[in-house]
Amino acid sequence: MEFTFIIMREDIADDILYKHFFLRLLNDLEPTVTHSSQDPGYAENPINAFHLIGRFVYKWPVVFANILCEDCTLNEAALHLNTTYQTVNRNIQHWPDEYDVHASAQALLRLRTFYFFDIEGAIDGFLFGEHCQPLSPSQALKLIRVAIDNNMLHEARLWCEALLARLPFTSFQDESINKMAIFRILATIYDKAGMRRRSTEILSDFTQLGHNEIDKEYEFYKNNINETDEKLDIPLYTNEYDDHYKQLCRNNRKPLSEISRLYCFLKPTSIPYYKAKVEIVNLKPEIYIFHDVISKTEAAYFRNEAKKRFVRSSVEFNEGDVGFNIDKSDVILQDEPGIVKRATHRVGLLTGLATKWSPVMLNAEPFQIVNYGIGGMYHPHYDSNEKRVPDVFNETKYPELRGAGDRIATWLYYLNDVKIGGATVFPEVNTRVPVIQGAAAFWYNLLPTGETDKRTLHAGCPVVIGSKWNKKKNIATKPDQYLHVGAWH
Ligand SMILES: O=C(O)CCC(=O)C(=O)O
Numbered sequence: 001m002e003f004t005f006i007i008m009r010e011d012i013a014d015d016i017l018y019k020h021f022f023l024r025l026l027n028d029l030e031p032t033v034t035h036s037s038q039d040p041g042y043a044e045n046p047i048n049a050f051h052l053i054g055r056f057v058y059k060w061p062v063v064f065a066n067i068l069c070e071d072c073t074l075n076e077a078a079l080h081l082n083t084t085y086q087t088v089n090r091n092i093q094h095w096p097d098e099y100d101v102h103a104s105a106q107a108l109l110r111l112r113t114f115y116f117f118d119i120e121g122a123i124d125g126f127l128f129g130e131h132c133q134p135l136s137p138s139q140a141l142k143l144i145r146v147a148i149d150n151n152m153l154h155e156a157r158l159w160c161e162a163l164l165a166r167l168p169f170t171s172f173q174d175e176s177i178n179k180m181a182i183f184r185i186l187a188t189i190y191d192k193a194g195m196r197r198r199s200t201e202i203l204s205d206f207t208q209l210g211h212n213e214i215d216k217e218y219e220f221y222k223n224n225i226n227e228t229d230e231k232l233d234i235p236l237y238t239n240e241y242d243d244h245y246k247q248l249c250r251n252n253r254k255p256l257s258e259i260s261r262l263y264c265f266l267k268p269t270s271i272p273y274y275k276a277k278v279e280i281v282n283l284k285p286e287i288y289i290f291h292d293v294i295s296k297t298e299a300a301y302f303r304n305e306a307k308k309r310f311v312r313s314s315v316e317f318n319e320g321d322v323g324f325n326i327d328k329s330d331v332i333l334q335d336e337p338g339i340v341k342r343a344t345h346r347v348g349l350l351t352g353l354a355t356k357w358s359p360v361m362l363n364a365e366p367f368q369i370v371n372y373g374i375g376g377m378y379h380p381h382y383d384s385n386e387k388r389v390p391d392v393f394n395e396t397k398y399p400e401l402r403g404a405g406d407r408i409a410t411w412l413y414y415l416n417d418v419k420i421g422g423a424t425v426f427p428e429v430n431t432r433v434p435v436i437q438g439a440a441a442f443w444y445n446l447l448p449t450g451e452t453d454k455r456t457l458h459a460g461c462p463v464v465i466g467s468k469w470n471k472k473k474n475i476a477t478k479p480d481q482y483l484h485v486g487a488w489h
Pocket residue numbers: 370378383422423424425458459460461470472
C-alpha cells in the first residue's frame with residue numbers, strides 16, 4: 001500500500017500547492033518503502049516493524065494532510081490516493097498511533113532482554129545475521145525514552161552507549177541529537193538509578209560552556225548525592241526466576257547426559273496402519289513432539305478462520321508478572337463438523353485420550369488458536385491449576401466445562417514455522433520445544449494423584465522474526481482419570 005502511494009508521487013505533486021515540501025517528503029519515504037514492498041517478510045523483523053509503524057504515525061499523516069488541503073485541485077492520482085487511504089483506514093479499524101509506536105518499541109526492548117542481540121549492530125541494520133533498516137539516532141532515542149519510562153534503566157544505558165559509539169557513523173543527520181544530548185540522558189538514567197555521583201561525572205565535561213540548563217542539572221545532581229546510599233551499578237533488568245527461562249529461550253540447556261537418553265519412536269495409534277513419528281524431548285516428565293500431524297492446508301485454514309474472528313488482545317508489559325500473555329491474540333474454535341472436528345478427533349486417535357465434546361460431558365476444551373506477533377510471548381505458567389481455584393473454573397461460571405475436572409494433558413499444534421524465536425520451554429526441566437510447522441507438542445499436566453506436576457511449568461518464548469501460530473487443546477481429566485498410564489512404548 002505504501003508503495004502505491006509512492007509511485008503516484010509525480011502525478012499527485014503536480015497538482016498540489018506545497019509541491020517542493022511534498023516531493024521532499026515522498027522522496028524521503030521512497031527508499032524505505034521500496035525496500036518493504038520488495039520483501040514480503042519485511043515487517044516480520046522487529047526493527048523494520050518499528051520503522052513501518054513510525055512511518056504510519058509520523059510521516060504519512062503529513063503527506064495526507066498536504067494532499068487533502070482545501071486549496072488544492074485534486075487530479076486523478078490524488079483522488080485515487082485519497083480513496084486508498086480511506087479504504088485502508090476502514091479496513092485496519094484504527095490508523096496506527098503513538099500507542100503502537102510505544103508497543104513496537106517495547107517489543108524490541110523486551111527482545112533485547114531475552115536474546116541479548118548486539119545493539120550497535122541493530123542500529124547499523126543487522127539483527128541476528130539478518131539485514132534490516134538501520135535505526136536513525138532519533139529512533140534509537142525513542143527506544144531509550146521508552147526504556148526509561150518502563151524503568152528498564154540497564155537497557156536504556158546500553159542503548160545510550162551504543163548510540164554514542166555509532167553516532168559519527170549513522171547515515172541519518174539530525175543536528176539536535178549530538179553527543180551532549182545523549183550524555184544528558186545518560187545522566188538522567190544514573191540519577192534514576194540512585195547514582196548521582198556518576199551523573200555529575202558524566203556532565204562535568206559540559207559544564208561552564210555557557211549551557212545554563214546543563215549547569216543547573218549538574219548542580220542538582222551534585223547537591224543531591226546520597227552519600228550513604230549511593231548505588232554502585234544499575235541492576236540488570238531481570239530476576240533469577242526469569243533468568244532461567246530467558247536462558248532457555250536463548251539456547252538449549254539440557255545436559256549432554258540427559259540428551260543422550262532421548263530418542264524417537266513410531267507410536268501405534270488408533271488410526272489403522274498409521275504409526276505416529278514421535279520424538280521424546282524430556283523423560284521426567286515425558287514431553288513429546290508428534291511430527292507431521294497437521295497438514296499445511298489444514299494449518300492455513302485454521303489461521304484464516306482465526307484471523308476472521310480476532311479481536312486485538314491487550315498488550316501487557318509487566319516484566320516479572322507470571323501468567324500474562326503479551327502481544328498475543330487468541331480465539332476459541334468450537335468443534336464444527338469438518339476440518340475442526342477432524343483435528344480434534346485426531347488428537348484422540350494419536351494420544352488415546354478422549355477428546356470428544358458432548359452436551360452432557362466434556363472430554364476436552366475446544367481448540368484455542370493463538371497468534372503471537374513480534375515480541376509475542378507467554379510467561380511461565382501451568383495449564384492445570386484451575387481445580388484449586390474454584391472461582392476461575394467453576395462449572396456454573398463456565399457451563400461448557402461441565403463434568404470436565406482439571407486439565408490432564410495439553411496438545412499444542414504448531415501451525416507455521418517461526419524464523420527466529422518462539423520456542424515452547426519448560427524451565428524446571430531444561431526442555432525446549434522448537435516451533436515446527438505440522439508438529440504438535442504433548443505432555444501430561446497432572447501427576448497420577450491428580451495434583452499439578454510442577455515440572456510442567458512452561459512458557460512461550462518471544463517471537464523475534466516472524467509470527468507464531470499455534471492451536472491448543474486442553475484435555476480434561478474426568479473421562480481419562482484411569483487412563484493416565486504414562487509411557488506407551
Ligand atoms: O505458545 C507456546 O509455546 C505455549 C502456549 C501455552 O503454553 C498455552 O497456550 O497454554
